[in-house]
Amino acid sequence: MRKMRNLHLWIGLISSIFLLVEAVTGLLLSEPWLIGQTERGEMHRAMQEGGTFRAGQASDGGAAAAPVAPRAEGGGTSLGMFIRQLHEGRIGSLDIRWAVDLAAVAMIILTATGIYLSIRTLAAGRRRKQKRTPAAPETV
Template sequence: MRKMRNLHLWIGLISSIFLLVEAVTGLLLSEPWLIGQAERGEMHRAAQERMNAFGAGQTSGTGASTAPMTPRAEEGGSSLMMFVRQLHEGRIGSLDIRWAVDVAAVAMIILTATGIFLSIRTLAAGRRRKQKRMTPAPETT
């Protein structure tokens, strides 16, 4: 049971670092104003303008098209994929739920950060207990 608990602790600690990075970067991509960038809509429009200025349908020297690819869900792909994409963008149909996505990201950041902190404290307490057991008790005479 102890090995299982240690395995769970270490896998959780290592994977939580990746989860923390994903939550923070996702929140920053969703709300670029947090780092002083333009709003998400403005960034999207600027990227579209750059792609249009570059020329849709142009070919490079190798003959490959440089036109932006359209997502499959918008070409009549599965409705599940379209639903997943909308959730990722913070909307369900015409309903804007970006605030809920942001709240979930902040909650994940808090839970992950406190989980890492508590895991490190658990590891440190275990190390202290082990050192205490290894240290011989002083003899009283």
């Protein structure tokens, strides 16, 4: 049982770091004002307008080599479209970005406190192990 608990602890600790990065970057992409931008980036605008966006394209209209195809609005299954709408923060015409942002903030808090508690658990286990191990006698 102890091995299973340690496995759970380490897998949870390692994967929570990636989850934390995903939640923070997702929130920053969703709410660009958090990093000092006034609106979403050029690529997002180009995709919303149905145009093409070239990787490395500058705001002054500079060209680059790799075009990215616009997103097809009519294609896909209804489940796929529903998932895309949820990811963009809407259900049909209802704007739920606030709920997505709230979920991201909750994930950040839960993940950060989980990492903190995991580190404390590991430190307590290390201290407990050191107390059980008697100090080696010194030889002079």
